[in-house]
Amino acid sequence: MRRSDARLPDHVAETGLQGWTVPPRGGTVRHMKRMMFLAFALLLGACLAQDPASIEMAPRAQPQSQGEIAFMSRLFNDIQPTSITDRREYCGLIGVDAGGSFVATEPVRGRVSSCLPPDPRFADFQVLASYHTHGAWDPDYYTEVPSFDDMRTDIEDGTDGYIATPGGRFWYVDARNQIARQVCGRGCLIADPAYRSDPDDPVSATYTLDDLRAF
């Protein structure tokens, strides 16, 4: 998430709501039409974007294990050097095959601050989680914590999630409980040597969906 854009959605939503709730005083026909359009747009938005907090997920196919975490940690350390020098996110899916072994899709190269993993519905193994890196350190981006959209996407896709940050933090998005936890902290995965922690933005050990929504 770009820092300068962080407050934009709230501001836009607020403006829209004010436009809708304040009754027009002697408004022109043109104004009324605009009000009706706004009401329609708000209704449409509400239908299309279901709040992820209300989504009921199917149970996890198998409980998270130390083996799964070790597999993910090795995979991240394979990808981090490329993701950091390339300044791009890389993403994919992990899970278990028919024999019970952990498997992953080939990392997809994304953009500076987004990446679209394969659709888990078409994977040829039992998907447990998405994974993605956050690329190189950039002081203009919040990269050390999962974004609201990171957790939202996992909930909508029916998966958990793993994230590696430029500072070498390893996050687990527990989508069913709507909480992100640091599996381990700064420098526990391969990190960007340029990374500097921001004293004004300390990183917590956990964030709930609602915590992330507030960013």
Ligand SMILES: [Zn+2]
């Ligand atoms: Zn992310």
